[in-house]
Amino acid sequence: MSEINTLNSREFLRFLWRKLTSMRTAIYLLIILGFAAIPGSIFPQRTQEPLKVEQYFSKHKSLAPFLDKIYIFNVYSSPWFSAIYILLFISLIGCVLPRTIKHVRSILNRKAPTKGYLYETGNLAFHLSLIFILIGIALGSLYGMKGQAIINVGDRFVNTATSYDTLGFGKFSSEKSLAPFALTVTDFHAKYDPKTNAPEDYKLDVDISYPIESKAVHKVIKVNSPLTYGSTKIYLQANGYSPMVSIKDKTGKTEFEGAVPFLPQDGNLTSSGAIKLPDANPQIGIIGTFTPTYSMTNSKGAISAFPEALDPRLVFSVWSGNLGLDSGIPQSVYRVDTSKMTRIGLKSLKVGESYNFNEGSITFVGWKPWVNIEVGRDPGKLIALFGALFAVMGLLASLFIGHRKEEV
Numbered sequence: 001m002s003e004i005n006t007l008n009s010r011e012f013l014r015f016l017w018r019k020l021t022s023m024r025t026a027i028y029l030l031i032i033l034g035f036a037a038i039p040g041s042i043f044p045q046r047t048q049e050p051l052k053v054e055q056y057f058s059k060h061k062s063l064a065p066f067l068d069k070i071y072i073f074n075v076y077s078s079p080w081f082s083a084i085y086i087l088l089f090i091s092l093i094g095c096v097l098p099r100t101i102k103h104v105r106s107i108l109n110r111k112a113p114t115k116g117y118l119y120e121t122g123n124l125a126f127h128l129s130l131i132f133i134l135i136g137i138a139l140g141s142l143y144g145m146k147g148q149a150i151i152n153v154g155d156r157f158v159n160t161a162t163s164y165d166t167l168g169f170g171k172f173s174s175e176k177s178l179a180p181f182a183l184t185v186t187d188f189h190a191k192y193d194p195k196t197n198a199p200e201d202y203k204l205d206v207d208i209s210y211p212i213e214s215k216a217v218h219k220v221i222k223v224n225s226p227l228t229y230g231s232t233k234i235y236l237q238a239n240g241y242s243p244m245v246s247i248k249d250k251t252g253k254t255e256f257e258g259a260v261p262f263l264p265q266d267g268n269l270t271s272s273g274a275i276k277l278p279d280a281n282p283q284i285g286i287i288g289t290f291t292p293t294y295s296m297t298n299s300k301g302a303i304s305a306f307p308e309a310l311d312p313r314l315v316f317s318v319w320s321g322n323l324g325l326d327s328g329i330p331q332s333v334y335r336v337d338t339s340k341m342t343r344i345g346l347k348s349l350k351v352g353e354s355y356n357f358n359e360g361s362i363t364f365v366g367w368k369p370w371v372n373i374e375v376g377r378d379p380g381k382l383i384a385l386f387g388a389l390f391a392v393m394g395l396l397a398s399l400f401i402g403h404r405k406e407e408v
Contacts, residue, residue, distance in 0.1 A: 020087070021094025029088040030130075036084055040075035043067065047074070047146050050166040051238055051263055051372060054334055058263075058272065077141070077168075089134045096127045122397025129391035136384025142170040145177065146376040150261045151185050152242050152368045158182040158212065159375065177377070179232040181210040186218075188369045190239060192307050197268055199307070204236050204371055221373075231377050238372040240264045240271055243290045243314050244365040247277065255280055255360065259368045262290045263334055268304040274336045276323055283323045284359060285336035288316035290367070302348065314364045318345035318357050 019025060044052035053073050057064040071078030103120055147167035151157050159182065161167055161175045169175075187205040192198065202223050207216040210229050221227055227234040242259035249255050255277050262273030269292050277284040293306035294313040302315040321341030324331070331337060345357040349364040 017094065020091050022091075023095055026088065026091040026095050026127075029084060029091055033081075033084050033088055036081050037075065039072050043072050043075075045073060045075060046166065047077070047168050048374075049237075050148055051150075054263055054332060055265060057332065058265075058335065085134070085138075089131070089138070092127065092131050092134070096124065096131065100124050100128060122394045122399075125394030126391050126398060127394075129387045129394055132387030132390060133384050134387075136380035136382070136387055139380030139383060140170070140378040141380075142172050144376070144378045144380070145169045145173050146374065148237065148372055148374045150240075150370050150372050152259050152261070152370045153185050153188050154368065156182060156184045157373070164375075179210070179229055179375075179377075180212050181208060181229060181232075182212045183208040183234075184216070185371060188239060188371050190307065190369075194306075197306055202236060202239065204373075231379060233376055235374040235376070236371060237374045238264075240269060240370050240372075241290050241292060241309065241312075242368045242370045243273075243288065244367055245275065245314070246363040246365055247275070247284075247286075247360060248362075249280065249360040255284075257365075259370075261370045262288065266303070267307070268293070269307045270302075270304040273334050276325070276333075276336060278323055278325050280359065282320050282359070283341075285319040285321075285323055285338065285341060286316050286362070287319065287336050287338075288314055290314055309367060312367055313348055313350060315348045316346075316362075317343055318347075318359075318362070320344045320359055 044056055046053050056073075067073065071080070075081055103124055107121075145168065147164040149157060149164045157163055159178050159180065161178070169177075183206045185204065186207055189201075189203045189205075190199060191201040193200055204221040206219050206221060206227075208219050208227065209216045219227055221234060221236045223236055226236070240262060242261045244259045245256070246254065247256040256275065260273055260275055262271035264271050271290040273288055273290070275286040275288065277286075289302055291302055291304040291313045292309040292311075293304050294311045295303055295305040297303055302313065319336060319338050319341040321338075324337040324340060344359070345355065347355040349355060349362075351364055351366050354361055354363040
C-alpha cells in the first residue's frame with residue numbers, strides 16, 4: 001500500500017494497466033462474468049422470452065418490479081454486465097496479444113518449431129479464441145436486432161417496427177436495417193401426446209413476400225427449422241389461443257369485437273388475459289381465463305386438462321370504474337389495474353353463449369390459435385462460432401502436446 005502511495009499519476013496508471021492485463025485478473029473477470037450470467041439463465045429475458053416475463057410479473061407482483069430495476073430481466077444489456085464484459089475484453093487484449101507477438105517472433109527465429117512451442121501455440125490459440133468470441137458477441141449486440149410478435153392465424157405481419165410487441169436494436173443498428181418482407185399466417189398445427197400432454201410437433205404455415213411487393217411464396221416454419229433471408233432468421237417461439245369476443249353496451253352498440261391473445265400459464269395452455277374498454281362510460285375491464293379443454297378443480301379453479309381446444313371455455317370477471325390508463329404509469333395489455341374499479345360480474349361461457357351485465361353484454365364467439373415469431377439478425381454469430389472452434393483446437397493442442405523444456 002505504501003508503494004502505491006509513492007507512485008505519481010503516470011506510474012499509477014501503469015500499475016493499474018499491469019494489474020488489469022495480468023492473466024490472473026483475466027481469469028478472475030472470466031469467473032465473475034460466468035457468475036453474472038447466471039441470472040440470465042434462471043430468469044426469463046425480455047429480449048428472448050417477453051411472454052414469460054409477463055407471466056413472471058403476473059405471478060410475482062411484488063418481487064418482479066424490484067428485479068426489473070436491477071436489470072434481472074435484461075441481464076446481458078445491463079450496465080453491470082457490460083462493465084464486466086468490457087473489462088474482460090481489455091484484459092485479454094493486453095494479456096494475450098503481447099505474448100502472442102513474442103511467441104511468433106520466437107518461432108520465426110528458430111529453424112524448426114518443437115513440441116514445446118506447439119504447446120505454447122495451442123495455449124495462446126485458446127486465449128485468442130476468447131477474444132474472437134467476445135468480438136462476435138459484441139458485433140451481435142452492436143449491429144444485430146431481435147424482435148418478437150404475436151400473430152393470430154389469418155393475420156398479416158409486415159416487418160416494420162410498429163408490428164412488433166418487443167423489438168431491440170444494437171447501438172449501431174436501426175429500423176432501416178429491417179429486412180423488407182411480409183408474411184401471412186395461413187395455418188398452425190400443434191400435435192400433443194394424448195397420454196402425457198407433451199408436445200410432439202409444431203408446424204406453422206405462412207405465405208411470405210420477400211421483398212414485400214413480390215409474389216407470396218408458401219413456407220413452413222418449425223421449432224428447429226427457421227426461415228432464413230440473408231442474415232435475418234424467422235423462428236417459431238411459442239403458441240397459444242386468442243378468444244374471440246363481442247362486447248356491446250346497453251343500447252346494443254358494439255364496443256369491441258375481435259380476437260384477443262391470452263398468455264399460457266401452464267403446459268396445458270390454461271391462458272390468462274385482459275380486455276380493456278377505455279372509451280366506455282364508465283370504463284370496463286375484463287379479466288379472463290381461457291381453458292382449451294375445460295376442467296374445474298377445488299384448489300385452482302378452472303384449468304385446462306389438455307392443450308388442444310376440445311372443450312373451450314372463457315371464464316372471466318367484469319370490472320367497472322377507472323382503468324388508470326391516464327395515470328402515466330405503463331400498464332401491461334395482459335393485466336387490468338382494479339384498484340379503482342368494482343367487480344360487477346363473474347361468468348363462464350361456452351362458444352356461442354352470452355352474458356349480460358349492468359353496462360352491456362359479452363358474447364364468446366370462438367377462438368383462434370396464435371403464434372409468437374422471433375425475427376433476429378446476428379452478424380457476429382460466425383465470428384463467435386469460429387472462436388469456439390479455435391478454442392477447442394487450442395485446448396486440444398495444449399492438453400496433448402508436452403511442455404517446452406528449458407534449454408541448458
